[in-house]
Every structure is written in C-alpha cells, then in structure tokens.
Amino acid sequence: MEKVIITAAVVGAEITKEQTPYLPTTPDEIAIEVEKASKAGAAIVHLHVRDKDGLPTQDKAIYRETIHKIKERTDIIIQVSTGGSIGMTPEERIQPVTLQPEMATLTTGTVNFGEEVFLNRPQDIRMFAKVMGDYGVKPEFEIFDVGMVNNALHLVKEGLVKGHLHFDFVMGVPGGIGATAKHLLHMVEHIPKDATWSVAGIGRHELPLGMIALPLGGHIRVGLEDNIYYSKGILAKGNDELVARIVRLAKELGRDIASPNDARKILGITSRE
Ligand code: KMH
Ligand code: ZN
Numbered sequence: 001m002e003k004v005i006i007t008a009a010v011v012g013a014e015i016t017k018e019q020t021p022y023l024p025t026t027p028d029e030i031a032i033e034v035e036k037a038s039k040a041g042a043a044i045v046h047l048h049v050r051d052k053d054g055l056p057t058q059d060k061a062i063y064r065e066t067i068h069k070i071k072e073r074t075d076i077i078i079q080v081s082t083g084g085s086i087g088m089t090p091e092e093r094i095q096p097v098t099l100q101p102e103m104a105t106l107t108t109g110t111v112n113f114g115e116e117v118f119l120n121r122p123q124d125i126r127m128f129a130k131v132m133g134d135y136g137v138k139p140e141f142e143i144f145d146v147g148m149v150n151n152a153l154h155l156v157k158e159g160l161v162k163g164h165l166h167f168d169f170v171m172g173v174p175g176g177i178g179a180t181a182k183h184l185l186h187m188v189e190h191i192p193k194d195a196t197w198s199v200a201g202i203g204r205h206e207l208p209l210g211m212i213a214l215p216l217g218g219h220i221r222v223g224l225e226d227n228i229y230y231s232k233g234i235l236a237k238g239n240d241e242l243v244a245r246i247v248r249l250a251k252e253l254g255r256d257i258a259s260p261n262d263a264r265k266i267l268g269i270t271s272r273e
Helices: 027-040 060-073 090-099 122-135 147-157 181-189 203-216 239-252 260-267
Strands: 006-009 044-047 077-080 103-107 111-113 116-118 138-143 166-171 196-201 219-222 229-231
Touching (some): 027 239, 060 090, 122 138, 122 147, 166 181, 219 239
Parallel strands (some): 006 044, 006 219, 103 138, 166 196
C-alpha cells in the first residue's frame, strides 16, 4: 500500500491559548512546533497564522515570516489556508497563495460551521482556484460535505484545476458531514480512481477516522486545529504527540510513513528548490 502522508494542522483559526496552552501562535512558536511535528512524521503542515494578539489573520507578511522560519528548520510541504476564519473576505483569504507555497486549501462549497457560516460562493471558489493555478500552487480540496466533491470535480471540468487531484475530507464539523465510516466510504467512492484523499476528523473523531483511513489506503490529517485532546479530558501536549500516535498505528498496520519528498511524488508536486 502507498506510504501514508500525515498532515499536521498545527494552529487553525478557532482554537485559543485559553483552551490549550500548547497552541503555538507566534511565527517562532509555530516554526518550532512544525519542526517537532515534522520530526514525528508529518510530511505536510496545514498552516494558519495569528497576529500579535493571537487572533487569526491572513496577513501576507506574517505568513512570509512564518514560512521563512519553518523553512529554516524543515523541508516539510507547506500548505497555506485559504479558509482563514469565518467572516474574512475572499481577498483577505487568498493573500498567502501569492507567496507561492507548495500547496493551499480550497474549500469547494458553503457549510454551516457551528453557529456560523463558512461562506464559499461559486465565484470565490473559482477565484481561489484561478489564483492557485496562476501561482503554481497545488490545491487540496477541503470537503466538509458530500456536495463539495461534485463542486470540486466541476472545477476540474472547467479547467480551473489541473493534474493530480487530492481531497481532504473534513468530518464532524457541526453543520458539515457526520464523522462516520459510511460517509467516508461514500465520499471515497465518488472521487476519481487516480485521486488521493486524506481524512481530518474533528474532535474525538480524529483518531477513529484516522484508524479507518489506514487500511483503506487513505492519508491522515491530525493536529490542534482539529482536536486538542490526546484522549478524553487529556490535552495533547503538542501536535507531535498526535502525529506520533498515527505513525505508531500505521507501522502496526504495515504502512510506511511518507517523507515530504515521498509526499511530493504521491501528490505530483514538482519541487521548486
Ligand atoms: N477556519 C475554518 C473556517 C482551511 O483552512 O482551508 C476554515 C478552515 C479551512 O480552517
Ligand atoms: Zn484550516
């Protein structure tokens, strides 16, 4: 079976230091955290950044500084967020893509997000896809519900996304698709045979969905953005703990761990270095 690509979603936009003191928020803290996650086995970092007050931002300068600091420490694949946080404009959200990271997320539809709405209008999705194409940034489709698979495939039909396709099924967001094995299989069956996929289970769903993905040949995202607990009531002391657990489970099941370069090959990313 293909090596498993582990993505570490180390910061996110919603979690606060009040919820967990282990959340990195400054560029230095994030870079150190990414290095630890990378040493533990992560091949991709899904990256959000925070401003001086710890609040989510898509500020290009903060992304630039953070990416620079990460690159000094590790050759992990950097995947910037274009989701940002609820209420940001598409223009704000697209900014880090112009720094030409290797990857960026691309959510292909609107979804309720707790009591809020994660708005992704068709014209905004097309704009994100176009800018990623222009800057040579590989999109990862962020799929929060099943209709978003069709929307992603529609972008491919329109020629806005080309080459190898990679999907990340984000499951268990209140308002999005439920975190069940049946839902996961249904979505996996509906993507092209030569596409790759990963799963990001939210909260307590992170571990069981990761365990289901392993024998299916899927890839896995873990991290404090999605889940701050190592086990019930026990905070994870860092993203690396969550990554290391997946590494152990994967090895038990006979799946090797993809290095960043393995992941580049699997995902069809040509290194610019
Ligand atoms: N913060 C969420 C509203 C992404 O990074 O692409 C959106 C999100 C998705 O985290
Ligand atoms: Zn995110």
